Amino acid sequence: MSKPLVHYAFIDGQNFFKSVEAMELELETLEVTLDLEEFRVHLAEKYGVKVAYYFIGFIPRYQRLYDSLRGQGYELVFKEVAIWDEGIKGNVDVNLTMQVFIDLDKYDKAIIVASDGDYACLVDYLQTIGKLDNIIVCSRGGASYLLRKLHGRVRIFYLDDIMRDLYMRRETS
Numbered sequence: 001m002s003k004p005l006v007h008y009a010f011i012d013g014q015n016f017f018k019s020v021e022a023m024e025l026e027l028e029t030l031e032v033t034l035d036l037e038e039f040r041v042h043l044a045e046k047y048g049v050k051v052a053y054y055f056i057g058f059i060p061r062y063q064r065l066y067d068s069l070r071g072q073g074y075e076l077v078f079k080e081v082a083i084w085d086e087g088i089k090g091n092v093d094v095n096l097t098m099q100v101f102i103d104l105d106k107y108d109k110a111i112i113v114a115s116d117g118d119y120a121c122l123v124d125y126l127q128t129i130g131k132l133d134n135i136i137v138c139s140r141g142g143a144s145y146l147l148r149k150l151h152g153r154v155r156i157f158y159l160d161d162i163m164r165d166l167y168m169r170r171e172t173s
Contacts, residue, residue, distance in 0.1 A: 007133055008107040009049045010096050011074075012114035013056035015138045016159075037072040038166055044073075047111055047133060053099055055092035057081035093118045100126070109133035113159075117144030127154050136162065 043049035054069055058078035066076055077099060079092045093116060100110060100122060110126055112119055115138040126132035127150075134155035137143040143158075150156070 004048060005108040007047050007049045007109045007111060008103060009043050009052040009111040009113060010100055011054045012092055012096055012116060013054050014092055015114045015116055040073045042166060051075055053077055055096045097122050115143045117146030120146035123150060123154055
C-alpha cells in the first residue's frame with residue numbers, strides 16, 4: 001500500500017486578495033464570497049494540502065487579519081512592504097519561489113495559487129521535475145498569458161470556479 005502524497009500550497013497573497021476582491025464585486029448580486037477558512041479546507045480535502053503558505057506584505061494594522069489566517073490553518077510568510085505615493089507594494093514573488101525550493105524535499109507535489117506571469121518559469125520547472133500538482137489561477141480574466149499558455153501541459157484551475165463550487169456546496173448542504 002502506497003502512502004498518500006504530501007502536498008504543499010504556495011499562495012501569492014497579494015494576487016489572491018486582489019483577485020478575490022474583484023470577483024466578489026462581480027458576484028455581489030449572488031452574494032458569493034470566498035471564506036478563507038473554507039478555501040483552506042478545500043485545499044486539504046480536494047488536494048491533500050498539508051501546508052498552505054500564504055505570502056503577504058506585513059502592515060501592523062492588519063494584525064487581526066494575520067491572526068485570523070493563522071487560525072484558519074495558513075502558514076504566513078511576511079514580506080516587508082514599500083510605501084509609495086501610489087500605494088503600498090508587497091511583492092512576494094521571490095519569497096514564494098524561494099520557499100518552493102527550500103521545501104522541495106518536504107513535499108511530493110506543489111500547488112501554486114497565483115495569476116502573475118512571473119511564476120510561469122517556476123510552474124514550468126516544477127512540472128518538468130514532476131513536483132507540480134496544479135496551479136490555481138486567481139482569476140480567469142486576470143490570469144497572465146504566460147500562465148494560460150501552459151494549459152495542456154499543466155493542470156490549471158480557476159479561483160472563480162472554485163468560489164462558485166464552494167458557494168453551491170454551501171447552498172445544497
